[in-house]
Amino acid sequence: MVLETGDFAFSVIGRDENAISAVTSGYRGARVNHMGVVVQTHHGAFVLEAFYPEVRLTKWEVFARRSHGTDDTPRLLLGRLAAPHRGLIGAAVAYGIAQRNTPYDQLYLTDESALYCSELVVDMFKHANGGAPFFVERPMRFRDLATGQIHPTWIEYYAYFGMEVPSGEPGSNPGDISRDPRLEIYRAIGPIPGLT
Numbered sequence: 269m270v271l272e273t274g275d276f277a278f279s280v281i282g283r284d285e286n287a288i289s290a291v292t293s294g295y296r297g298a299r300v301n302h303m304g305v306v307v308q309t310h311h312g313a314f315v316l317e318a319f320y321p322e323v324r325l326t327k328w329e330v331f332a333r334r335s336h337g338t339d340d341t342p343r344l345l346l347g348r349l350a351a352p353h354r355g356l357i358g359a360a361v362a363y364g365i366a367q368r369n370t371p372y373d374q375l376y377l378t379d380e381s382a383l384y385c386s387e388l389v390v391d392m393f394k395h396a397n398g399g400a401p402f403f404v405e406r407p408m409r410f411r412d413l414a415t416g417q418i419h420p421t422w423i424e425y426y427a428y429f430g431m432e433v434p435s436g437e438p439g440s441n442p443g444d445i446s447r448d449p450r451l452e453i454y455r456a457i458g459p460i461p462g463l464t
Contacts, residue, residue: 271308273308273357274305274306274349274354275305275306275346276303276304276306276349276446277304278303278347278445279301279334279345280301280302280335280343280344281302282301286421287422287425288301288441289443291410291413291422292443293462294442294443294445294446294447294462295463296463297462297464298443298446298456298460298462300345300443300460302317302334303442304318304385304388305317305361305389306328307325312327314327314328316361317331317385317388318373318384318385318388319372321372322369322370322371322372323364323367323383325365332344335458337459341458343457343459345453345456346453346455347451348454350450350451350452353450358396360395361392363392363395364392367383367388371383372384375426375431375434376408376439378405378437386442387440389445403440403444403445403448406439407436407437407439408436408437408438408441409435410422411435418433418435
């Protein structure tokens with residue numbers, strides 16, 4: 269497997285279904301719940317990601333290991349931008365690296381003082397695209413894909429912070445980005461929940 273700078277790495281962290289994957293669906297139904305962008309260096313492959321507690325560069329092996337399921341195999345999707353858009357990668361990665369140490373956004377809101385995983389990627393490519401959105405933010409639903417109701421985990425989560433669930437606020441998630449038609453998913457690794 270040859271990873272290239274600018275490749276998108278989508279992963280499943282934790283159980284097959286969690287609060288994020290219960291309310292979003294990605295490429296061919298994949299229930300991915302985290303993402304980052306590959307950066308190749310002379311020290312090897314890293315993933316630029318927003319992962320608690322901050323934006324960071326994480327060694328590829330560490331990123332992949334986090335996705336291991338109960339059978340100790342990774343659960344990853346790898347994607348690459350279509351050729352007409354690859355010119356954005358250099359500026360996007362440079363902008364993302366400049367965000368290192370920005371706190372992780374535990375509230376999943378789109379202010380710039382903290383960033384969550386897909387928000388970092390959205391901001392990176394918006395910056396590289398001259399300030400025009402590249403990946404579209406959509407109203408966040410927080411609704412269980414099976415029941416259509418706001419998922420109880422999200423109600424409890426935001427109650428902890430003294431907030432109502434911010435349903436309808438603009439945002440992004442790994443699943444939506446994995447379905448973008450300008451992205452070619454070129455490899456699936458391991459048993460990814462929902463993938464058909």
